[in-house]
Amino acid sequence: MKNKVLEGIKDKATGVYKKILKKKTPELDMPLRSLSNVKYDEKEGYFELLGKKKERTLTVGTIKTFAQTLRMMSLSKDLIQQDDIASKREAYYISKNWKEAMFNAQPDSDSVMDDVEAMMMVNREQLGFIPEEKGGEIAGQLIVIDQDTETKKELRIDCTKFGSGAYSIPTSVEHLKFETNAKFILAIETAGMFQRLVKHKYWKKANCILISMGGVPTRACRRFIRRLADTKKLPVYVFTDGDPYGYGSIYRTLKVGSGNAAHINKYFCVPQARFLGVTPQDIVDYKLPTHPLKEVDLKKIKDLLKNDPFILHHKEWQKALKQMYEMKARAEQQALAKWGLNYVLEKYLPNKIKHPEKFLP
Amino acid sequence: MKNKVLEGIKDKATGVYKKILKKKTPELDMPLRSLSNVKYDEKEGYFELLGKKKERTLTVGTIKTFAQTLRMMSLSKDLIQQDDIASKREAYYISKNWKEAMFNAQPDSDSVMDDVEAMMMVNREQLGFIPEEKGGEIAGQLIVIDQDTETKKELRIDCTKFGSGAYSIPTSVEHLKFETNAKFILAIETAGMFQRLVKHKYWKKANCILISMGGVPTRACRRFIRRLADTKKLPVYVFTDGDPYGYGSIYRTLKVGSGNAAHINKYFCVPQARFLGVTPQDIVDYKLPTHPLKEVDLKKIKDLLKNDPFILHHKEWQKALKQMYEMKARAEQQALAKWGLNYVLEKYLPNKIKHPEKFLP
Numbered sequence: 132m133k134n135k136v137l138e139g140i141k142d143k144a145t146g147v148y149k150k151i152l153k154k155k156t157p158e159l160d161m162p163l164r165s166l167s168n169v170k171y172d173e174k175e176g177y178f179e180l181l182g183k184k185k186e187r188t189l190t191v192g193t194i195k196t197f198a199q200t201l202r203m204m205s206l207s208k209d210l211i212q213q214d215d216i217a218s219k220r221e222a223y224y225i226s227k228n229w230k231e232a233m234f235n236a237q238p239d240s241d242s243v244m245d246d247v248e249a250m251m252m253v254n255r256e257q258l259g260f261i262p263e264e265k266g267g268e269i270a271g272q273l274i275v276i277d278q279d280t281e282t283k284k285e286l287r288i289d290c291t292k293f294g295s296g297a298y299s300i301p302t303s304v305e306h307l308k309f310e311t312n313a314k315f316i317l318a319i320e321t322a323g324m325f326q327r328l329v330k331h332k333y334w335k336k337a338n339c340i341l342i343s344m345g346g347v348p349t350r351a352c353r354r355f356i357r358r359l360a361d362t363k364k365l366p367v368y369v370f371t372d373g374d375p376y377g378y379g380s381i382y383r384t385l386k387v388g389s390g391n392a393a394h395i396n397k398y399f400c401v402p403q404a405r406f407l408g409v410t411p412q413d414i415v416d417y418k419l420p421t422h423p424l425k426e427v428d429l430k431k432i433k434d435l436l437k438n439d440p441f442i443l444h445h446k447e448w449q450k451a452l453k454q455m456y457e458m459k460a461r462a463e464q465q466a467l468a469k470w471g472l473n474y475v476l477e478k479y480l481p482n483k484i485k486h487p488e489k490f491l492p
Numbered sequence: 493m494k495n496k497v498l499e500g501i502k503d504k505a506t507g508v509y510k511k512i513l514k515k516k517t518p519e520l521d522m523p524l525r526s527l528s529n530v531k532y533d534e535k536e537g538y539f540e541l542l543g544k545k546k547e548r549t550l551t552v553g554t555i556k557t558f559a560q561t562l563r564m565m566s567l568s569k570d571l572i573q574q575d576d577i578a579s580k581r582e583a584y585y586i587s588k589n590w591k592e593a594m595f596n597a598q599p600d601s602d603s604v605m606d607d608v609e610a611m612m613m614v615n616r617e618q619l620g621f622i623p624e625e626k627g628g629e630i631a632g633q634l635i636v637i638d639q640d641t642e643t644k645k646e647l648r649i650d651c652t653k654f655g656s657g658a659y660s661i662p663t664s665v666e667h668l669k670f671e672t673n674a675k676f677i678l679a680i681e682t683a684g685m686f687q688r689l690v691k692h693k694y695w696k697k698a699n700c701i702l703i704s705m706g707g708v709p710t711r712a713c714r715r716f717i718r719r720l721a722d723t724k725k726l727p728v729y730v731f732t733d734g735d736p737y738g739y740g741s742i743y744r745t746l747k748v749g750s751g752n753a754a755h756i757n758k759y760f761c762v763p764q765a766r767f768l769g770v771t772p773q774d775i776v777d778y779k780l781p782t783h784p785l786k787e788v789d790l791k792k793i794k795d796l797l798k799n800d801p802f803i804l805h806h807k808e809w810q811k812a813l814k815q816m817y818e819m820k821a822r823a824e825q826q827a828l829a830k831w832g833l834n835y836v837l838e839k840y841l842p843n844k845i846k847h848p849e850k851f852l853p
Contacts, residue, residue, distance in 0.1 A: 215691070216687065217833055220684055220826040221684065224826055224827050227830040261687060262684075265629060280656065281693055286655045294641070294647045294649065295664065297626075297659075298657055301687065303656065321624065322626035323624045326626070327582075329662075335642075420585060420588050466585050469586070
């Protein structure tokens with residue numbers, strides 16, 4: 132994989148170099164990154180790029196960005212060869228030594244990094260660039276196989292052995308391998324709910340892997356779930372609050388990705404994800420205490436119903452969102468505590484997991 | 493410890509019960525939780541409560557809150573006895589079965605929980621209540637000793653064995669024990685910098701424990717550092733961005749706590765913390781790339797200089813903040829990457845750590 136990326140970078144650079152030798156104008160092309168260049172295909176499972184491209188030809192006007200793009204490619208090459216990493220912030224500061232090709236603000240360097248990512252058709256972690264934020268904790272029936280960065284010795288990390296703590300997902304997960312006999316992955320919105328399930332070792336009773344997303348999952352968390360689910364052929368069940376944010380932001384982003392990052396959804400989406408709860412129907416069935424929807428929630432539901440290709444594709448989601456709109460109420464996953472603190476793991480989850488076919492798509 | 497809390501709850505409740513039997517008006521008293529009831533004592537090391545108390549006497553007007561306070565104490569008693577936990581959110585939902593003593597909104601139940609916490613003079617984790625949010629990752633020369641929640645068997649979690657990943661701190665850390673030969677704890681603001689130090693096993697070279705705070709540290713993260721530093725007599729060095737937020741919010745909160753939670757600062761402050769960098773003088777000495785201070789940053793500096801008892805106590809901090817105010821510039825910890833990606837661990841940190849006496853207090 133690493134070698135393929137290295138070769139890709141060298142190919143692109145050689146192309147530019149040869150054009151220059153022939154006294155022709157060099158150019159770099161990359162897919163256009165915008166919602167207008169995206170479609171949703173259920174079989175593929177994510178927002179997919181259409182064919183539109185943008186071309187960066189060397190002219191007086193583009194010379195700085197052109198040079199910056201080449202330097203960014205070169206930085207990536209160095210990172211891969213030296214087995215090092217750079218965060219987006221660090222890449223920006225490194226450019227301070229690129230003389231005239233220096234970036235003046237981080238959004239500019241981020242954007243060129245996105246271009247290189249799209250150009251090489253890989254995710255930026257494969258280019259040696261890591262995200263700034265951490266996020267995602269694991270507990271349960273899983274052994275993560277990493278290696279000691281110094282000795283390259285294999286490290287086996289047993290996620291059943293963390294007590295009340297958990298394994299924290301690194302910012303780049305491309306190199307990890309997995310061993311597991313678990314039956315499914317349960318991805319959980321809140322840290323509080325995760326801690327309850329860990330405290331009572333729900334992962335043992337249900338033979339599963341618990342993942343705390345802590346709100347909208349980070350890139351590393353999404354990629355981790357995707358790679359784990361793919362390589363081990365595991366279903367992914369998602370357990371969020373019953374509200375438009377849980378459905379339209381957390382779940383939808385995990386499952387199919389987002390519009391403005393279409394060139395990487397392929398790597399970060401989790402098409403096998405299915406929505407376990409809390410559904411609007413759960414609010415009725417389990418007589419959950421609710422909070423009234425605010426104006427902004429109602430607007431979000433309308434937006435999703437009108438503009439989101441994923442929702443437009445799935446009648447079940449349209450029905451659920453309309454039901455919530457009419458109820459004008461939302462419920463948090465902790466609302467199940469009304470029936471006792473451990474109702475969630477003694478009744479709600481076991482009942483639900485008997486019928487994955489009833490989960491929202 | 494657990495038994496002491498249980499006895500405290502029983503004592504208070506028995507007091508109320510006896511008064512009622514004697515047909516007298518029962519009352520509950522607790523420390524007043526506000527900045528007006530706080531002082532900063534460097535020797536103690538945290539914002540400390542003065543003696544002011546508030547009393548909750550049973551009257552027609554207070555009957556609901558009085559009942560809720562007793563029910564909350566009773567919930568805490570159950571949690572401790574059953575070795576269970578409840579998040580603030582869950583405690584709120586449980587109250588939905590308290591009939592007339594039900595809370596109508598979570599801020600009300602949070603506030604009563606704070607009252608009980610202050611009344612018992614413990615932190616709420618000791619009452620069985622856990623915070624909603626997770627946060628804080630560890631890598632390096634540390635073995636955390638937890639226990640299997642089911643079998644009660646000891647679990648030894650070796651934080652040198654996680655490769656590129658890390659140990660994620662649980663939401664409650666009261667029960668953890670530690671083994672270490674490390675020389676210091678390095679608490680780091682950003683996940684990106686933490687990941688760099690982990691990638692290059694800085695903890696091995698420097699014989700230390702790395703902790704990623706991810707911005708302002710959570711309660712669990714602060715308490716973890718405090719307990720670890722206390723029991724193992726370790727110095728704590730703090731490495732944040734060079735900006736008013738890093739100084740006044742992240743570092744100050746870690747070291748002495750915050751004003752509106754004065755009754756618990758005793759448990760959550762880390763008086764042994766010292767500020768390693770990035771200082772305003774570092775920006776000069778290391779010729780770091782900067783960003784201009786915004787209006788809100790300048791205002792924050794003025795506020796700190798005028799109103800913060802911690803800053804008012806320390807001339808060195810006043811000097812540093814004034815220096816930054818005059819430079820009108822801030823620098824991120826990644827700015828050191830200007831001198832090479834690993835300059836931070838090959839030069840900056842080793843140079844600094846030779847002279848802890850020069851750290852800001």
